[in-house]
Amino acid sequence: MSDISKLEPQRLWRWFDTICQIPHPSKHEDALAAHIVSWAQSRQLDVSRDSVGNIRIAKPATAGMESRAGVIMQAHLDMVPQKTDDSHHDFTTDPILPYVDGEWVTATQTTLGADNGMGMAACLAVLESDDIAHGPLEVLLTIDEEAGMTGAFGLQSGWLQGEYLLNTDSEQEGEIYMGCAGGxxxxxxxxxxxxxxxxxxxxxxxxxxxxxxxxxxxxxxxxxxxxxxxxxxxxxxxxxxxxxxxxxxxxxxxxxxxxxxxxxxxxxxxxxxxxxxxxxxxxxxxxxxxxxxxxxxxxxxxxxxxxxxxxxxxxxxxxxxxxxxxxxxxxxxxxxxxxxxxxxxxxxxxxxxxxxxxxxxxxxxxxxxxxxxxxxxxxxxxxxxxxxxxxxxxxPGWAPDDQSPLMHLVKACYVDAYGFEPKINVIHAGLECGLFKQPYPHLDMISYGPTIKFPHSPDEKVEIASVAKFWQQTQLILANIPQAK
Missing domain, CATH: 3.30.70.360 (Alpha-Beta Plaits)
Structure with missing residues (x-):
């Protein structure tokens, strides 16, 4: 484990450190997927993979939360492989080498993979925890988001049960996304x-x-x-x-x-x-x-x-x-x-x-x-x-819905925690949310995440303080999900 595993919140950073150690560029996610599936099985969690390779892990509600609406936490398994001109890094065999640089975590001569490894780490950390209140929970980890959204395109109806979806693939803490560009x-x-x-x-x-x-x-x-x-x-x-x-x-x-x-x-x-x-x-x-x-x-x-x-x-x-x-x-x-x-x-x-x-x-x-x-x-x-x-x-793009109950809930959680409203925005990037709406038109969705600078480049870095806030927000959202309809 690297020094980042000692950062707070430790459970989340330990998972991110593990993710960095297992090569997972687009089209080469199987080793990481196998590790996650094996881990989930060892915890007696309900885990399965669909025909295209997406992973679904279900966890029962914590005590007293059984009647809450189901939540799907979602991230993608793959990362963008970019390196400096003088790097000999092989993304299919070599681990990412993260390190602390002041108030940020970055990587040695390569993309860090905080996009979307940090969101994936949060999903897995919630599954691992025994002290976070939540209703019926599913984690969806999709394949190949960065190179064609193969996993999102292949997602079939009837596999997921939740009413709300938390996409963790945004890159500015303090902003909640309710729409994105198509491509x-x-x-x-x-x-x-x-x-x-x-x-x-x-x-x-x-x-x-x-x-x-x-x-x-x-x-x-x-x-x-x-x-x-x-x-x-x-x-x-x-x-x-x-x-x-x-x-x-x-x-x-x-x-x-x-x-x-x-x-x-x-x-x-x-x-x-x-x-x-x-x-x-x-x-x-x-x-x-x-x-x-x-x-x-x-x-x-x-x-x-x-x-x-x-x-x-x-x-x-x-x-x-x-x-x-x-x-x-x-x-x-x-x-x-x-x-x-x-x-x-x-x-x-x-x-x-x-x-x-x-x-x-x-x-x-x-x-x-x-x-x-x-x-x-x-x-x-x-x-x-x-x-x-x-x-x-x-x-497809993801059309904004300013009447979204989930968006208003997340905004209220943010105000309770910090005393001011987050910025509600639309991102000029291809999130998978628009594709999820096709097999699951009922889903109410938002996208959020920690602050990540320069994704898709060797300068990629994630702000340490924003990760702690992202983790706090995740716990608040899960604890405040309303009763099932």
Whole structure:
């Protein structure tokens, strides 16, 4: 166990420490799921997994609470795997290494997994406790939330019994969420052709790195740069000064993380020294423009091995033009909820393959109209660039309900504990709540959690004091759930 297991509340932090020790990136949650199932069985709790791999654990009501309405506490099993450029961490085999950094807990060179490991730890800590009052309780742990919401999509009706659902996947203590954005993936595929690589040229690799990255929903309005966009700007500008041919290009790793790194390998008729002057000047321009936000930004140049093939001139022009024209970031702010993004998209992944280049976007929108607007824009871009486009993984938003009894109960608990009301908000991120409404339309839901900064990036950290408040709020909510209808 690490030092974080000594933090208060200890039961919750011990569970989070255990979660960190068992690798659980998206698509690789089985080891953690098996550990949790085995633990629940050892406690004689009612535990099962459904056909897609979600876990349900039921615990009877504590004495005197048997007539209260049933509550479902919910979190997701997986975490986003992001690491620093110099890290050799393997998320499928290596544990996360958390440590205390002042008033925060963070991890060594990787994402921490507080999103949503801290919520999962709270769910398991309640199951473990014998001193927390609650009515009939279920814990639902879903799979693959970060990479496609497979678990939420596969949730079947009739498995869960509760009337209220506490989603623990929000990231700002003091805010209670009652709605979220929906989303959809978009993939633009540009056909490309190759030619034999030219002889007597300079072979070089240019990398843009050191960006902060972050959550493509929560951080999309923070001014953080997208490495794919910056690489496109570099190539577009270089076209006016150099003769070069692209042999490889890639950027980003996840559709729902703002890309921190992108690179290109070129054959050029100009010297390495000429390119070094250009790259250094370009880096200086970026730092002048973005340096207050992107304090670690770097543009590096090095020699590279010769490639056998490079893009034809026509394919290269179309690729650079497509990358430059690709929209990214905030498309519209909400007219209804001040300060909340209504519609956005993230150019998360760019790859150069054997016969095509691919651009993967994640669209987020509070309103279907906003999502459709972006889809039409991307479709038009694909048409102009003679590319193909496909959409997949659409998931609904969670429509706010200002009459929610659970929301009003949580607000009252907050006032009783702290003397002021929490902020009731809508989050520009994809919570699973909208999908839960399909098999369970009766569920009354809220989302809450401790303060987590920079999720989906190696800078991720969770505020220690906010975890204690999150734990206190959880106990108050469970103790004050009303009688069953």
């Amino acid at each position: 959809e993936d978009a993939l633009i595929t540009l056909p490309i052709t190759w030619q034999t690589a030219p002889a007597d040229t300079t072979h070089l690799r240019i990398e843009i790195s050191g960006l902060k990255g972050g959550h493509s929903g929560c951080d999309i309005d923070t001014g953080r740069a997208n490495a794919n966009q910056l690489l496109a700007r570099l190539l577009s500008k270089a076209q006016n000064q150099f003769d070069f041919e692209i042999s490889a290009l890639s950027g980003g790793t996840l559709r729902n993380a703002i890309p921190r790194q992108a690179e290109v390998i070129l054959h050029s008729k100009q010297s390495l020294a000429d390119w070094q002057s250009f790259v250094s000047a370009f880096e200086a321009e970026l730092k002048a423009h973005l340096g207050h936000t992107e304090t670690g930004l770097q543009c590096t140049l090095e020699s590279s091995d010769a490639a056998k093939q490079t893009l034809t001139a026509a394919s290269q022009i179309r690729l650079i033009s497509l990358l430059m024209a690709a929209p990214n970031g905030v498309m519209r702010m909400s007219d209804v909820i001040h300060g909340v993004v209504e519609t956005s998209l993230n150019l998360g992944i760019v790859r150069l393959e054997s016969d095509h280049a691919s651009l993967c976007f994640l669209i987020r929108a509070l309103l279907d109209e906003g999502k459709e607007m972006v889809k039409h824009q991307l479709t038009s871009l694909a048409s102009l660039s003679e590319s193909d486009i496909a959409f997949a993984g659409s998931y």
